[in-house]
Amino acid sequence: MSAIDPRALRNAFGTFMTGVTVVTTRDPEGKPVGFTANSFTSVSLDPPLVLVCLANSSRNRAVFAETPGFAVNVLSEGQKHISNTFARPVEDRFEAVTWRDGPFGAPVLDDVSAWFDCSRHKLVEAGDHVILIGKVEAFDDSPAPGLGYARGAYVTPAMEARALASRADLMVSALIEHQGEVLLVPNDDDSLALPVARVGKEGVSAALAQLIAEHGAGIEPGFIYAVYEDDDAGCQHISFLCQAAGPVSRHGVFKALVPSVLAKIEDPAMRTMLERFAAESRIGNFGVYYGNQVSGKIRPIAAGSGSQ
Template sequence: MTEIDPRELRDAFGAFMTGVTVVTSHDVDGAPLGFTANSFSSVSLDPPLVLVCLANSSRNYDSLSNADGFAVNILAETQKDVSNTFARPVEDRFASVDWQRGPHGSPVFDGVSAWFDCSMFKTVDAGDHLILIGKVEAFENSPYPGLGYARGAYVTPAAEAEALSNSANLKVSALIEHQGKVLLADDGNGRLILPEIKVGKDGATAALRRLIDASGTDAEPGFIYSVYEDEARETQHISFLCQASGDTATQGAFTDLSPSTLMDIADPVVCTMLERFAGENRMGNFGVYYGNQVSGKVRPMTSGS
């Protein structure tokens, strides 16, 4: 078993804590089992612990309460069908997914945003649920944006973007991150900027995709990180937090957000946003800003404590 890198684990926690998950394990005969859940949270980085909640009425209760471990699969935005399958009483749920045994033995899925393979650390009775606390033995994440769920409906980056695409003067920027560094470009005057593009008739999702393609990174469209009105310029801005799996770019370079770097940011609003990102990234706990270029509110994205 490879040693867990706390920084990489923290980044994975911060990026995916709001996603829809499928919790998997196996029964006493070794057959795979799993169920859809959105009650996943980080508990500790040292040791690396996560928790999920299991209803006492679950048909998997006996197997999971006595299991030696479990895995948490954070579904990608294209995996609504997987979520639906594992939320229903389907006889062979695993027939519809590509999966393999993780390093600790629980089933992990292909094409997910992330997975965490855990040994069982502790179980806690909590009313009509059992809290399963697992120690992360291995994990893997990808740049694929996660699938969210709110108010009885799935939420994806594309849906969020189009819901905000009514402005006639809308700009999209990409906060593309890799291991704490952010892709920044030169504005031609010796100052630094985020990749940015004006939204056309094809909408914000298509504009973001063009922006990422032009950057030459392997990033995937991510979730909205900041929405604000620049009242002085009569424009609306949406910034997306996107993850790249590598540090290659054809436009700009991945840069540490040091104080000297932040001093070189051309737009004061973007500088403030990047200062916030630097702090949140250290803690692995992100929020979404809503407001204007002067003031607003940050709403937490994660469901952890």
């Protein structure tokens, strides 16, 4: 194998360190194993070191603790299904993907944004996790945008670009959650709604920031939860999932999304979205919705992308 180019490696690190990854190796019998992780971090450029974390409770823990090397595959934005597969207790996770052996021997997945094939440098016990530190022996990257994950939702550059491209009568709502309850604002007729604002010439980000500021401190802007065409209102609607530090707001109250509360949501499109959010919150699985107030598609995502 040729020597690692530090400048090229630095560029790859800078581009992909926040992405969702699948970490792979082979067990003592040569069978490929792997898990989804979002704790991939650059440690050093000289020597080139990276680390990933693996839960002690993982069924893969023993294999990765003894492996002479592993690969970190940074998934591209079209590979959410691979993230889901390697985050679940599937019998053969590699059956649904195409892959090959990397230069150092660990499985490298096809069509990823980047991969790093590593030899084992050190293993560090850290509470309920073990830290795997690898020395990069070979790597490659591609122009494919990476797949991100935050606050229970996948995030991709294309997803946000498509949602933010339209300026024709665009509405933004804040789905502000705190410990299972959602901030709802009363209307004059005693119905309820999410905080909503029309997007002006300043753009979506400014509208969301203003909407959050109006409802109090301690609310962190999140990521897109739903994008839909509200045909009844004649507008496009983008809802952002946000988190509140506490259950207090200048306007509105935090309420559990029980049937009696959902019945007070006057807007049928918003009510449908909140019914889905309530169902997903109960089972811990989330998805991003695209469509209109009548029908659409939900792109399912995993409940979390931590070590499995």
